[in-house]
Amino acid sequence: MPSALSTLRETILRHASEAHTQTTLPGLSLFRTECQTQPVDCIYKPRLCIIVQGSKQVVVGDRIFTYDAEKYLIATVDLPVTGCVTQATPESPYLSLSLDLDPADIASLLLSTGATPPETHTAPGLAVSTLTEDLLCPMARLTTLLDTPDDIPVLAPLIKKEVAYRLLQGEQGALLRQIALADSYLSQISRAIAWIRDHYARAFDIDTVAKIAGMSTPSFYRHFRAVTMMSPLQYRTRIRLQEARKRLLTDGEDAAEAGFAVGYESPSQFSRDYRRLFGSPPARDAARLRATTAPELSGIPADL
Incomplete structure (x- = not known):
């Protein structure tokens, strides 16, 4: 009988035809790429991320998180991150999936189990932990529902509840509880x-x-x-610069227009902040991105 990890791998290979596949199962996304990617900036929303083949690096602020098929990543708040796939080949592509975390579902589960201990400390809103069979097995069953779509409306909510329960029982259970507690x-x-x-x-x-x-x-x-x-101001700056980069690429705005649109009053300050984050001035960076045909720069696999 195949392991949960191999089942996930085979299912993703069947259903992930593009870099990012938004599946018919609500909240479940699949990712696939055959090469290492350049760093891509995006927003991580509350979610569970599992890699079944390959590896990835995620940078938040000055922290670096690395994970692969032996670990899972959990995000509990909206975070601007920089991520890149660090291990992938055509013969052994990077394969992963993400499942959105719903605070209401977690709150309902906490009420039914009574698992609402008092908060003791504030932890980072992103963490990497060891991946166990207890979590892999329901994720494999959830993902294979893509093969029987008529079963999704009935079975997916039940399996998602099991996934949340396993997360609550795992290393990051205390962090996950804080998503659902209104006064946390x-x-x-x-x-x-x-x-x-x-x-x-x-x-x-x-x-x-x-x-x-x-x-x-x-x-x-x-x-x-x-x-x-x-810091709050650093967070705002990251959001501003990510939005400005999107405007430069998709709306065709020049650097000054993009800077003013996201809240900068000084073009020189915008250029300095932009270069500090992305490594080159706005116009040069946008020209480089437009010139490349690499799929990782198209914005599609930003959540890989």
Whole structure:
């Protein structure tokens, strides 16, 4: 009988025809690439990510996370990250999948199990842990529902609940619980993150966002940095620059237009920040990206 990992590998090979395949199973995405990729900037939403072949590196702030088929990655808040596939060949392509995490589903599961211990500390909103058979098996059963789509409406919610239960029982269970608790530090920081993402082009002070989170300014700053691995202003800058890069590539705006559109008042400051993050000035970077035909630069596999 094939192992859960080999079952996942075969299922992804059958159903992932592109770099990023959004499946008919709600919240489940498949990824496939036959070569290493250049670093790509994107936003990770709350999700579980599992690699079944190959490896990947994800950078958040000044932290580097590396994982492969022996580990899983979990994100619990919206985080701007830089990711790249580090191991993939045509003979042994990189294969992975992600499953969105729904706070309401996790809250319902916590209520049914009574597993709501008090919060003790604030942890980073992204973590990598050892992948176990207890988690692999339900993920394999969930993914193979793609072969029997008529079963998805009935069986997928049940298996997703089992996946969430296994995560809650695993190394990152305490972190996952904080997604569902309305008064947890993670939920408070998530409210602030949502506001910053909606208003990234506006000037704001830390006191304003701390009030949105329902925290004192010193406490908010400390917990925000612990969760996102960057300061609130650094977080806003990352969001601004990612949006500006998208505008340069897809809307054809020049550097000055893109900078003003995302909230910069000084073109020189925009250029300095852009170069610091992406390695070259806006116009040069955009020209390089337009000139390449590499699939990893098209924006499709940003969540690989």
